[in-house]
Amino acid sequence: MDAPRKTPAYDATLADHGFDPVEAEGLTYPLGDFEPKYGEYFELMPGIGWTRTPVPGPLGHINNWILDDVHANGEPGFAIVDTGLFMPAVIESWKKLFETGLNGRKATKIVVTHYHPDHVGCAGWLANRFKAPLYMNRTEWLMARMLIADNGEEVPAEALEQWRFAGWDQHLIDNFEKKGWGRFARAVSRLPLGHIRLDEEDILPIGGNDWRIMIGKGHTPEHACLVDDRNHVMISGDQILPRITSNISVMLSEPTADPLGEWLESIKRFRAELDPDLLVLPAHGRPFKGALQRLDTLAARHNEALDDLADALAEKPMRVVDSFPLLFSRPIGEDVIGMASGEAMATLRHLEYTGRAVHEVKDGTAWYRAS
Numbered sequence: 401m402d403a404p405r406k407t408p409a410y411d412a413t414l415a416d417h418g419f420d421p422v423e424a425e426g427l428t429y430p431l432g433d434f435e436p437k438y439g440e441y442f443e444l445m446p447g448i449g450w451t452r453t454p455v456p457g458p459l460g461h462i463n464n465w466i467l468d469d470v471h472a473n474g475e476p477g478f479a480i481v482d483t484g485l486f487m488p489a490v491i492e493s494w495k496k497l498f499e500t501g502l503n504g505r506k507a508t509k510i511v512v513t514h515y516h517p518d519h520v521g522c523a524g525w526l527a528n529r530f531k532a533p534l535y536m537n538r539t540e541w542l543m544a545r546m547l548i549a550d551n552g553e554e555v556p557a558e559a560l561e562q563w564r565f566a567g568w569d570q571h572l573i574d575n576f577e578k579k580g581w582g583r584f585a586r587a588v589s590r591l592p593l594g595h596i597r598l599d600e601e602d603i604l605p606i607g608g609n610d611w612r613i614m615i616g617k618g619h620t621p622e623h624a625c626l627v628d629d630r631n632h633v634m635i636s637g638d639q640i641l642p643r644i645t646s647n648i649s650v651m652l653s654e655p656t657a658d659p660l661g662e663w664l665e666s667i668k669r670f671r672a673e674l675d676p677d678l679l680v681l682p683a684h685g686r687p688f689k690g691a692l693q694r695l696d697t698l699a700a701r702h703n704e705a706l707d708d709l710a711d712a713l714a715e716k717p718m719r720v721v722d723s724f725p726l727l728f729s730r731p732i733g734e735d736v737i738g739m740a741s742g743e744a745m746a747t748l749r750h751l752e753y754t755g756r757a758v759h760e761v762k763d764g765t766a767w768y769r770a771s
């Protein structure tokens with residue numbers, strides 16, 4: 401640990417690009433409003449490339465990071481961090497990038513921060529195309545493998561029960577039942593049978609740089625972030641996003657868990673350990689500085705939501721769906737009600753875990769009140 405530090409390999413201020421930095425909500429975006437197009441290779445700094453692939457819906461895109469690496473035989477290659485959804489427009493973006501931006505080089509490693517389809521979607525396809533190993537946290541890899549296999553057509557009873565628990569009306573439950581199950585498998589390519597595990601404090605060498613793994617919890621069970629301490633760069637996946645708030649939901653895979661509690665714990669830990677000067681490369685949005693500021697904002701927002709909800713529960717009992725107007729600034733339609741319910745349940749659950757609320761179930765629906 402006390403070995404002399406090597407000189408940084410590149411200028412993480414990104415000032416040499418000549419963009420005008422933008423400041424917003426205490427964060428600095430060194431590249432201003434710049435963002436690469438789908439399938440376009442943009443050299444962020446020597447050794448780190450940035451591209452984007454499309455994600456349908458309000459998200460619009462995911463950032464994919466291309467890190468210079470070297471193959472075992474000494475040939476130059478690149479590692480890919482986060483892979484995009486497995487769908488035709490994304491595959492087209494990747495092919496365009498491989499043909500134009502990367503000069504025929506081949507991938508050495510496919511790295512995935514967590515199991516969500518926009519991150520793991522093309523991982524199997526890319527690993528197979530380049531015969532490159534897949535690097536993932538073991539839990540995240542197992543989650544992805546498990547959900548790919550869970551591709552039955554019929555909506556399972558546990559899902560119907562959870563929707564009723566949240567207070568969805570029968571008409572809505574019927575609609576969702578008609579939509580069927582197994583959406584994950586449709587957006588994710590088949591994963592290899594093996595993976596190389598990314599665990600807390602592991603060091604993943606890529607090119608000349610050492611990336612330290614930090615595991616965050618709450619958004620997914622064990623989300624891997626990559627931190628290059630020497631160069632003050634972090635690939636944060638969905639663990640730290642600059643504008644949108646990461647979805648924190650109670651999931652069917654762990655229906656009694658307290659994901660918001662785990663998320664707040666991770667924020668506290670990252671807040672204490674991260675270098676304030678880090679350049680953060682998030683999965684959605686633009687590279688920014690101000691990780692600690694952002695973590696403070698996220699924690700404050702969740703704590704405010706918890707307080708508002710606790711106050712409301714002191715007034716009258718509520719179902720999960722009754723908490724939407726308090727928690728979300730826009731009306732919750734069918735397109736987002738699944739996520740909104742998961743998120744509201746996580747907030748109510750954390751109130752229960754901290755002794756501020758209790759619930760009882762009437763006709764399958766949970767009614768929460770202050771304790």
Ligand SMILES: [Zn+2]
Binds near residue numbers: 516619
């Ligand atoms: Zn995610």
